[in-house]
Amino acid sequence: MILRTLEEAEKSERRVISENWESTRLLLKGDNMGFSFHITTIYPNTETKIWYKNHLESVFCMAGDGEVETLHDGMVYPIKPGSIYILDKNDRHILRAKTTLKLACVFNPPLHGKEVHDEFGSYSLEGEEILD
Numbered sequence: 001m002i003l004r005t006l007e008e009a010e011k012s013e014r015r016v017i018s019e020n021w022e023s024t025r026l027l028l029k030g031d032n033m034g035f036s037f038h039i040t041t042i043y044p045n046t047e048t049k050i051w052y053k054n055h056l057e058s059v060f061c062m063a064g065d066g067e068v069e070t071l072h073d074g075m076v077y078p079i080k081p082g083s084i085y086i087l088d089k090n091d092r093h094i095l096r097a098k099t100t101l102k103l104a105c106v107f108n109p110p111l112h113g114k115e116v117h118d119e120f121g122s123y124s125l126e127g128e129e130i131l132d
């Protein structure tokens with residue numbers, strides 16, 4: 001059994017800050033659960049191009065207003081509290097935040113801990129593990 005709190009994790013290296021977002025990674029590869037779990041804040045009035053070519057991701061919206069556009073078909077999906085979007089095909093997409101978005105994200109395979117997007121909007125499968 002493991003217990004962590006968001007409040008404590010936000011004060012540690014589990015909090016990763018990028019240009020358009022920040023994410024606190026509560027559960028990681030080192031926990032050996034087969035997935036990672038993050039609480040992510042997307043900054044308002046941002047547009048982020050993402051392609052998780054190495055990962056599947058599910059994203060549940062807890063607060064905020066935004067949209068996701070899938071690039072292969074131009075479909076635009078509204079994101080609001082209570083919605084989940086599931087990138088089951090490594091879909092290339094654009095995430096737009098109209099207001100601050102508070103999201104809960106699950107990744108398979110799990111992230112190591114400190115990943116930020118590369119030039120494709122992807123995460124590498126390699127990384128330095130957070131083990132605390």
Ligand code: 9YT
Nearest residue numbers: 021023038040059103105
């Ligand atoms: C929704 C999304 O993918 N945002 C970027 C950050 C990511 N969720 C993460 O690394 O926690």
